[in-house]
Amino acid sequence: MQRSNIFDYKHYFFFKIAVAVILIAFIAYIAFEPPIGHYGGSWLGYVLGIISALLVFWMTWYGIRKRRYRGSGATQGWLSAHIYLGTALTVLVTLHSGFNFGINIHTLAYGLLLMVVISGFFGNYTYMIYPRQMTENMGEDNLDGLLLRIADADKLARQIALIMPDDINNTVSRACSETAIGNGLLEQLRGYQPNCPTAIAVAQLTLMGKDLPSEQRKPYRELYSIMVRRLSLVKRVRQDLMYRARLGFWLYIHVPFTIALLVAMMAHIIAVFFYW
Amino acid sequence: MIHCLLIQISNNKRGLPVRSYRTITADEVTIGRYVECTVQLADPRISMHHAVIKRLADGQAHLVSTNGELEVDGVKMQSIALTHGKKIVLGPYILKVEPAPPDVSLALSLELTRPLPDDFQNIKALTQEPLKGAAAFKRKLSLWLAGVIALIFLGLPLAQNFIPQLQATMAQLPLGFDRVWSPGHISNAHLHFGSQCSNCHQKLTQKVTDNACMTCHRDISPHIADTDLQKHAFNKSHRLSDGVRCAECHREHKAPHPLARQDNANCVKCHGNIKAINPKTKLSNIHDFDRDHPGFKLTFSSGNTREVERIPQTDTARLVEKSGLKFPHSQHFGKVQGPNGIWDVRELSCTNCHRPEGKEMRFQPVAYARDCQTCHANQLDVGPEKATIHIPHGTEQSVMNALKVQAPKQVSQYAAVLKSDGCSYCHEISETKKGDALPWKIAPLNINQDWFSKAHFNHASHRSQKCESCHQVEHSESSADVAMPDRKSCLRCHSGNNPKPKRIASGCMSCHDFHSSHAAKDTNQAKEIE
Numbered sequence: 001m002q003r004s005n006i007f008d009y010k011h012y013f014f015f016k017i018a019v020a021v022i023l024i025a026f027i028a029y030i031a032f033e034p035p036i037g038h039y040g041g042s043w044l045g046y047v048l049g050i051i052s053a054l055l056v057f058w059m060t061w062y063g064i065r066k067r068r069y070r071g072s073g074a075t076q077g078w079l080s081a082h083i084y085l086g087t088a089l090t091v092l093v094t095l096h097s098g099f100n101f102g103i104n105i106h107t108l109a110y111g112l113l114l115m116v117v118i119s120g121f122f123g124n125y126t127y128m129i130y131p132r133q134m135t136e137n138m139g140e141d142n143l144d145g146l147l148l149r150i151a152d153a154d155k156l157a158r159q160i161a162l163i164m165p166d167d168i169n170n171t172v173s174r175a176c177s178e179t180a181i182g183n184g185l186l187e188q189l190r191g192y193q194p195n196c197p198t199a200i201a202v203a204q205l206t207l208m209g210k211d212l213p214s215e216q217r218k219p220y221r222e223l224y225s226i227m228v229r230r231l232s233l234v235k236r237v238r239q240d241l242m243y244r245a246r247l248g249f250w251l252y253i254h255v256p257f258t259i260a261l262l263v264a265m266m267a268h269i270i271a272v273f274f275y276w
Numbered sequence: 277m278i279h280c281l282l283i284q285i286s287n288n289k290r291g292l293p294v295r296s297y298r299t300i301t302a303d304e305v306t307i308g309r310y311v312e313c314t315v316q317l318a319d320p321r322i323s324m325h326h327a328v329i330k331r332l333a334d335g336q337a338h339l340v341s342t343n344g345e346l347e348v349d350g351v352k353m354q355s356i357a358l359t360h361g362k363k364i365v366l367g368p369y370i371l372k373v374e375p376a377p378p379d380v381s382l383a384l385s386l387e388l389t390r391p392l393p394d395d396f397q398n399i400k401a402l403t404q405e406p407l408k409g410a411a412a413f414k415r416k417l418s419l420w421l422a423g424v425i426a427l428i429f430l431g432l433p434l435a436q437n438f439i440p441q442l443q444a445t446m447a448q449l450p451l452g453f454d455r456v457w458s459p460g461h462i463s464n465a466h467l468h469f470g471s472q473c474s475n476c477h478q479k480l481t482q483k484v485t486d487n488a489c490m491t492c493h494r495d496i497s498p499h500i501a502d503t504d505l506q507k508h509a510f511n512k513s514h515r516l517s518d519g520v521r522c523a524e525c526h527r528e529h530k531a532p533h534p535l536a537r538q539d540n541a542n543c544v545k546c547h548g549n550i551k552a553i554n555p556k557t558k559l560s561n562i563h564d565f566d567r568d569h570p571g572f573k574l575t576f577s578s579g580n581t582r583e584v585e586r587i588p589q590t591d592t593a594r595l596v597e598k599s600g601l602k603f604p605h606s607q608h609f610g611k612v613q614g615p616n617g618i619w620d621v622r623e624l625s626c627t628n629c630h631r632p633e634g635k636e637m638r639f640q641p642v643a644y645a646r647d648c649q650t651c652h653a654n655q656l657d658v659g660p661e662k663a664t665i666h667i668p669h670g671t672e673q674s675v676m677n678a679l680k681v682q683a684p685k686q687v688s689q690y691a692a693v694l695k696s697d698g699c700s701y702c703h704e705i706s707e708t709k710k711g712d713a714l715p716w717k718i719a720p721l722n723i724n725q726d727w728f729s730k731a732h733f734n735h736a737s738h739r740s741q742k743c744e745s746c747h748q749v750e751h752s753e754s755s756a757d758v759a760m761p762d763r764k765s766c767l768r769c770h771s772g773n774n775p776k777p778k779r780i781a782s783g784c785m786s787c788h789d790f791h792s793s794h795a796a797k798d799t800n801q802a803k804e805i806e
Contacts, residue, residue, distance in 0.1 A: 035539030036527050040459070105429040105456050147403060151395035158320045158392070162309055166323045166343060169309070173320040176395070182404040237403065244406035252407075255414050260421035267430040271457035274437070275477040276484070 009080035018084035022091045029095045038098030040106070040272070048096035055089045056113070056265060060258055083124060090117050105271055109264040115257045123250035134243045137236055146237050153230040160223045164216060168208050168223070175201035175227065179234055182241035189249060191242025198231045278305055278329055278337060281380045282315065285387040293387075299380065305329040307366070308344070319392065321367040329358065329382075337382050339364060339371070358382060368392075429456050437480055447472055461531035476528070489522040497791045509553045513546045525790070536785075540564075540773050543784040565782055566772030571763050575729040577722060584729065595758045600704045600719035605749035605757075615651055622651065626743040637735035641723065644669060656698045658690045659683065667694065672718050675699070691715045727760045731787040 007015070025048065034042040040049055062082045066075050093113055101107045138146075154176040161172040179198045182188045205227060209220050282298045306313045308326040317326070326344030331337055337358045339346060346353050347365040356364055364371040368390040374383040432453035436442050446452040454473045462470035469475045476488045490496075500506035510520040525537045540563075546553050547562045560570050573586040574595065587594050608629070614620030629647040630639045645654075655666040665682040667675055675694065679687045695705050695716050704719035744750060746761035770786075771779035 035537055035541055036530060036533060039530070100460055102458070102460055103456075104458055106459055108425070108429065143403075144400075147399050148396055150399050154395040154399065161320055162318055163311070169320050169324070177393075177398060178402075179399075180402045180404070181399075182406060184404075185407070188404070188406055241404070241406045248407045248410060252410065252414060252417070256417035256421055259418040260425055263422045263425045264429065267425065270430060271433065272459070274434075274480050275454070275457055275473055276482060 006076055006080045006083060009077055014077075014081040014084040017081075018088040021085070021088045025088075025092055025095050038095070039100055040096055040098065042098075045096055045098060048092050052089055052092045052096055053265060053269070055085060055092070056261065059086055059089070060262060063255070063258070083120070086117055086120055090114065105264060105267050109261065109268045112257055112261040112264050116254060116261055119250045119253035119257065123254060126247050126250065130243045130247050134240065137239045137243070141236075143237065143240060146233055146240075150230055150233045150237070153226050153233065157223055157226045157230065160219045160226070163219060164223065165208075165212075168205065168220075171201045171204050171208070172223065172227065175230070181234060181237050182245070185245070187238075188241050188245035191239050193238065196231075196234070198227065198234050202227050202231050278302055278331065278382065279380050280305060280329070280337075280382040280384060281374075281377065283374065283383065283385040285385060295385075303330070306342075308342070315386070317367075317369060317386075319368055319388070321392075322369070323367075326366065329384075358384070433457055437474075443474065447474075458529060460529040462529060463531045463535045465535065466528060470528075483521065484523050484528075486522050489526075493522075499790055505554065509546065512553050538783060538785050540783045540785075543788075543790075547784075562784075564772035565770065565784075565786075566767060566776070569763060569772075572728065572760075574727045574758065574760055575724075577724065589760070589762045596756045597724060597758050599723045599755050600721045601723070601755050602700075602702055602704065603755040605752040605755075605759075609750050615653070626747075630743075632735065635736065636732075637739065639735075641725065656694065658693055658698065659686070665690075667698070672699075672714055672716070676714060688715065727758075728787075732789060733787070 028044055028047075029038065032042075032044050034044075039045055059082055062078055065078055090113070093110060097106070097110055101110070141149075157172050158176060161169040164172075175198045179196060180193070183193065187193050202224075205224050209224065212220055278300070280300050282300055284296045284298070285293050286296070288294045300314060302314055305315060306325060306328050307315045307317065307322075308324050309317060309319070309322045310324045313325065323342075323344035325342045327339050327341050327346060329337055329339050332340075332355075338355050339358055340355045341353075344367065346356060348356055348362065356362065358373050360373055360375060362373040366386075368388055370387050370389050372385045372387075374385050376383040433456065436446055436453045451471055452473060455471065457473065466476075476484050478485065478488055498506050500509060507519070514520055525542055526535050527533075527537065528535065544563050547559070550557050550559045550561055560568075562569050571589050573588050576585045576587055576597070577583075589595065608624055610624065611621055612624055614622045628650075629642050631647075632638070633640045642648075649669075655668045657664045657666055659665050663683075665679075667678050667682075670678075676687070676691065679690050683690060692715070694700075699705060699718060706717050706719050708714050708717050738746075746765055747759040749757070749759045752759060767779075769779060770782040773781060773783055775781040
């Protein structure tokens, strides 16, 4: 059992630092208001801007640091700092801006930073809830195990369906050969597939079983229960794919927007000092 | 009747084809998944009753579909004549008409060409990887975003700065590429040229210089008239930067905030410890109007010269206005008797004579014709009752001329009367030297117009107050009295930098102007006598 997680790492050490940073920034912001209002070019603005820029570089370094199995400090601690100081960073840059927004590179850089932080929050959220749900969903199985069980069900179902009337046989056959799992990004994120052939097969089988001759009743019932089992297995696999997709999806935004933020931040700094 | 040889071809464990022969004799040969079919094909892709081989009316053996699909060369058919060499696709099977041996009428071979796929491999193939291609997508999106941002927000603005031809071309357009660098709105006054950044930002990596401002604001007054002193003072107060720039107080890109700074910080930076800037100065240190602003000095014009003298209000002995007039305010205030006797009572207020003018409510100079003649006669009567002569209001020269015309014999007598009792009623009279054409002269009018020449005062914004709450003239018997309010009377309503209970915060800029602080105005604005 892990003793601490990324949030309470070392008794909320980085949380306390983040809170202190935010408080100091706020106090300075209130205490030292320039006569023409807050803006990025006041001395407080410069200080906040420099700290924020250093924080951005440092946080980006985390992306490289976590892929290395050497370096100082536990990766867990780095992540804890990454999360808490990233949150504090949002406050710092907002105060740095002095709430002056417009259609320009400066606000673009701010917007990109917000996108990065918000996507980070979402990623955080997924890591808080999905791993537990994934375990609940899979139990002691793994993905290949589930797929094997589906294949097993397929074989049985096909065999029984051979002696069934054509419509039942066709339905079962289509369900077994055409049920795709996690087909496309949207379905992976939703964890649900409309018009799933297996679900349709189960629904149709319910109706088809009415007028069967008595000698087919027993295999029909067997077939039906196999298909219901297949459906529940398919749903579990879909659910698993959904969790994996959601766990990884926020990085679609977090990483590219970080790169964009770095470029925008360089442009922001160059612009400010070129047209001083 | 069909007499047929059926060759079923299947693969053994090693994958080699194995043929099994079977002769069928029946009226109809049924093919299907059903157990009771003549040829049972146990595959889910075959119908229960897929097809039947029978002789049709023409005596030829046909394969006729009962509930399954039959295909020849990709064409779906209902009924197919079984002639030699025909190849029929029957679900996953291929049915081929072979050359018939002599003992049978028909030979067919049946081969399973598309066996069922392995169930596990099948479901595995149908299951997608989560977020397939995510890494490639992230890389692509990163590159695109970075590229577009670098181009629009860095590349193009820089190119405009480094390529003069591009700069010239962009100058024709309403916006340049560097517009995206603008940190905020430009003030209205500068908007018409502000869309071209290079108009003000003349050199890269350099702060906007005063030269850029001076392109238009050529005749702005300096803060200190002595340019050397100003240069010295500004350099001394801004040791880290290169002196005081216009942009220090006039912050652009902050619209709708006012362009000029209104706070005291920059003033107090020097005036809080003015001796450090210039040890020889007579100015005192000022931080705050309420706290340490010295008492006011009044500007007096001394005689005819343009020079002015500044006298502290505390020096009451010297606060004497030598206007050349005798005017008791006390007799011209409130209810006074008019020229027509005791029944002619008139109510006089300040604005009867001091007529406000302009947006800031300054005052027109008092004029005899307009302000005095409403009550006072426009001529003086001299001489005995029967031979009274009328002398109209005018210069001493015109008075003498009038005397010479109307009473040439009594000129000197009447001139003496006017000197002691006529003109001198209101005017100061000065003697002339002997031999002068005029026996005496009216002292020149020297009515002060601007007492606080180093500050500006807006009467309009004080119009809710009574005049006498600041200018106490009700009991003034002499026009020599100066009735200007002192600092204390300002402090009744105004406080310093910070507001106080029932007092308005007033900074340096409330009264003083940075650019004309040393430009004492012409204080003597007496007009020609009408």
